[in-house]
Each structure stands twice: as structure tokens, then as C-alpha cells.
Ligand SMILES: O=C(O)CC[C@@H](O)C(=O)O
């Protein structure tokens with residue numbers, strides 16, 4: 001059951017044509033009944049559908065070679081020989097892949113913007129096998145590209161040249177789950193969605209939820225420090241990952257897989273590997289602190305006239321929904337246009353410059369419903385929102401979430417996409433989109449803004465009919481300079497990978513980058529792990 005509310009009779013009339021929902025008006029003549037808000041449901045996002053489409057469609061137009069600027073020279077690593085293959089086949093029988101057709105999808109990133117030319121894919125099942133592989137590669141000076149679900153957006157998960165692809169896909173066992181503490185321990189190759197389903201059967205959820213959950217793997221999520229849609233509520237993986245098992249470049253196994261909430265015995269080494277994009281070690285197992293599955297989830301889709309009103313809605317929402325607020329996401333009208341045009345998704349409310357997806361997750365449907373009702377009434381009477389719809393039933397919730405989760409997919413049908421993942425003080429996040437539009441004029445096909453308002457994380461995406469170096473030159477370094485002028489981050493949650501590594505200095509001082517270089521040299525002296533990623537080509 002879903003409800004729609006609106007500010008004016010005219011809008012209400014328009015909305016009634018869209019679907020036969022109940023209404024909540026600011027004049028309080030018709031209100032959302034408690035039933036609308038209290039209907040129980042099982043899960044709260046449409047990740048499965050989005051992930052499945054992601055798998056099928058891949059990305060849109062554009063070249064498959066990294067641009068010369070993005071591609072450094074091949075470093076002097078050894079090349080795989082027949083003797084090497086004999087060794088790998090001995091330790092990984094049937095899982096040493098050299099067939100070019102089978103290698104194809106592992107050599108290309110999801111966006112189809114980076115293509116490597118690896119001739120060897122290894123599929124270990126155990127930590128011991130990973131250790132044997134790395135120990136051998138290190139001694140032979142063979143470069144290795146660790147790979148999870150290959151859903152990354154910065155070219156971090158595919159080889160640049162002929163690096164050996166080390167896939168974690170077959171390391172997909174759940175090791176333990178403690179139903180009292182909620183601590184899950186599993187191998188790195190477990191697909192995020194499978195973990196979510198496993199946990200939901202036990203009344204828990206993963207603290208992480210992403211549009212790519214049908215394909216992405218937990219090891220890859222941790223390696224990129226993926227943020228996603230629940231970060232506002234459950235925090236980043238730096239907090240929810242309690243332990244890691246990592247195989248170092250020389251094959252040593254670092255067992256930091258403790259499943260403890262508190263542990264102050266020395267430096268917290270696992271933190272180094274969270275977000276290191278496979279450059280410091282290969283994550284082979286993870287223990288994660290999982291929240292209880294909420295008993296009551298509501299999703300609201302709202303329209304705002306200005307970004308200023310959207311921010312005031314966020315402020316109001318934090319105050320009035322408090323502990324039950326679990327997501328506050330936005331998309332602009334350009335995103336809505338792409339969803340309509342390319343995916344045929346229809347706008348569930350009337351047209352607005354900005355749209356907001358708010359999710360509440362709590363333990364008491366009556367309490368949560370009342371809070372949400374009061375918030376919506378206040379948001380309307382103070383004219384912060386112009387239109388909206390509420391969903392409590394699982395399928396409606398999925399439909400509303402897909403308006404936000406499928407923007408990435410819609411963009412792939414719009415042309416070659418330049419992607420930016422920026423952290424800024426929340427008041428400034430949309431100004432960047434406005435300035436970029438003005439700066440580019442009609443040189444871009446679309447300039448869209450969406451993202452995680454609750455985390456101050458903007459996804460600014462720009463499309464053109466095909467890859468366009470002059471457009472790129474207009475975007476960069478403009479966008480990085482703009483971000484740096486606000487002390488923002490040029491990578492909020494996607495990592496630096498191949499594409500962004502040389503822009504690190506816009507967000508990190510040279511001392512910090514130099515220290516990162518020292519850490520890399522200490523843990524991986526030959527530099528065999530995911531070369532050409534994360535760290536800049538020349539460390540100052
Ligand atoms: O496509 C993007 O740029 C963002 C993808 C993802 O981080 C999201 O929040 O939807």
C-alpha cells in the first residue's frame with residue numbers, strides 16, 4: 001500500500017491519474033492512514049533488479065582503450081611463461097584459465113572504458129592457494145590484478161596490461177555467523193546480495209547496500225571501501241568491518257580476522273587494507289558486524305523546487321526522524337529525464353527540479369509511521385516539498401528505490417559517461433553541478449547530479465555522444481580545482497583506481513601520498529599487486 005500527498009488540489013488531481021494511492025494533504029483533509037505507513041515488508045531495496053540489469057547491459061558508447069593520459073608505461077614485470085602455467089595448473093587444476101573467450105569479461109571493466117590484455121585468469125578457492133600464487137608471482141616478478149565482482153567505476157578491478165587476474169569468485173563460503181553478536185565471517189568472494197539473503201533469513205542485514213549487489217563481492221567492497229545507500233545509518237566499512245584476513249604480496253597470510261567489537265592491541269592494521277584497492281594485499285576473508293533486520297521500513301519519494309529546500313528538508317528530517325532515518329538520497333530532474341528516456345521508468349510524482357528518496361528503518365511500525373507522518377506534514381506545511389509519495393510495501397519500495405539506484409544504468413545509454421564521485425560540505429554539493437553546466441555550455445549532452453546527500457557525496461556525471469578529449473579537457477582539472485577549493489575529496493566512495501590516481505594531490509598533501517608510497521614499498525617491495533592503481537605515477 002502506498003500513499004501520495006501533495007500541496008495543491010491541482011497536483012492531487014494529476015497524481016490520481018498515476019496510481020490509485022491514498023493521499024495526505026497539507027490541509028489535512030485526507031491523511032495517510034496508519035495502515036499505509038505500517039504495512040510490514042521484508043526488504044527495502046531494489047538491488048537485485050538493478051544488479052541483474054547491470055550484468056546484462058554493461059555500458060554504453062566509447063573507446064575500450066585507456067586514454068594515453070590514464071595509461072602509464074608497462075612496468076618491467078616478467079611475462080607468463082609455459083613453466084609458470086605448469087606451476088599454476090599444478091596448484092589450481094581446472095582453475096587456471098587461458099582461453100581468451102573466458103578471459104574477455106575479466107579483462108574489461110563494467111563501464112567498458114578500460115581493457116587489459118591479460119592471458120591468465122586464476123581462480124583459487126582457499127587462502128592457502130592465494131598464498132601459493134602470490135608467493136610464486138612475487139618470486140617471479142609477475143604482476144597480479146586481484147578481482148572481485150568487477151563492478152568498480154574507476155578502472156581499479158581490471159588489468160592495464162598483462163597482469164595475471166586473480167579472481168576471488170570461487171572463495172564464496174560463509175564461515176561463521178554469530179546470531180547473538182550479529183558478526184558474520186565469510187570468504188572474500190561472497191556476493192553481497194547472497195550475504196544479504198543469508199542474513200535476512202536470520203533476521204539480520206548487511207550494513208552495506210549497493211546497486212551492484214547482485215554482482216559485487218564483499219572482498220571487493222572492502223578493498224574499495226564501498227559506501228552505498230546505508231552508510232548514513234550504519235557508517236563506513238572502516239567501522240563495520242571487525243576483522244580481515246589478507247594475503248600479502250610475498251604470500252604471507254596476515255590473520256587479523258578477529259571478530260571483536262573492541263581491540264586496542266597495537267595498530268589497527270586491517271584499516272590499511274580497507275580502501276587500498278588491492279594494492280597492499282589480497283583480502284581473502286572478512287568479518288563484519290551486521291545490524292538486526294528492521295521490522296518496519298518506509299520509503300518516501302519527494303519533490304523539491306530548489307536545492308536549498310532539499311537541504312532544509314534534510315535538516316528537518318534528521319531532527320524529526322532521528323534514529324529511524326536510514327537513507328537520504330537525491331537525484332535532479334536531468335536524472336529523471338534519463339530514467340524516463342532510456343529505461344522507461346515513469347516519474348511517480350509530478351515534475352520537480354529535485355527528487356529525494358528518504359528511507360526509515362525501525363523496530364516499531366506504529367512509532368515509525370507516526371514520526372514519518374509528522375515529518376511529512378511539517379515538510380508540506382512549511383513548503384519544503386511540493387509533491388511526494390510514500391511506500392511501505394516491498395514492491396512499491398523497490399519501485400521507488402529504483403528511481404535512484406538505476407541512474408547509473410540510465411547514464412550508460414546516454415553516451416560516453418565521464419563520472420565524478422565528489423565529497424563536499426553538504427551545502428555545496430549542487431553548486432558544483434550548476435557551475436559545471438554553465439562552464440560546459442552545450443559541449444556536453446547531459447550534466448546530471450545525484451547521490452548521497454546524507455553523506456555529502458555528489459555523483460556528477462557528464463555524457464557526450466562519444467569519447468571526447470576536448471570535453472574532458474573542459475571538465476578536468478576544473479572539477480578537481482573546484483573540489484579542492486572547498487577542501488572536498490575527488491573520490492568519496494569509488495576509489496582512485498587507474499582513472500583517478502594522478503589527481504590524488506587535489507585531496508591529499510604530498511606528505512600523506514609519500515607515506516602511502518612508503519607503506520606500499522614496505523608491503524609490496526616489487527610492486528606486483530595491482531600496479532598502476534591508486535598511487536600516482538610519480539610520487540612527489
Ligand atoms: O554511477 C555513479 O557515478 C554512482 C554509482 C553509485 O555509487 C551510486 O551511488 O549510485
Ligand SMILES: [Zn+2]
Nearest residue numbers: 228452459493
Ligand atoms: Zn554512490
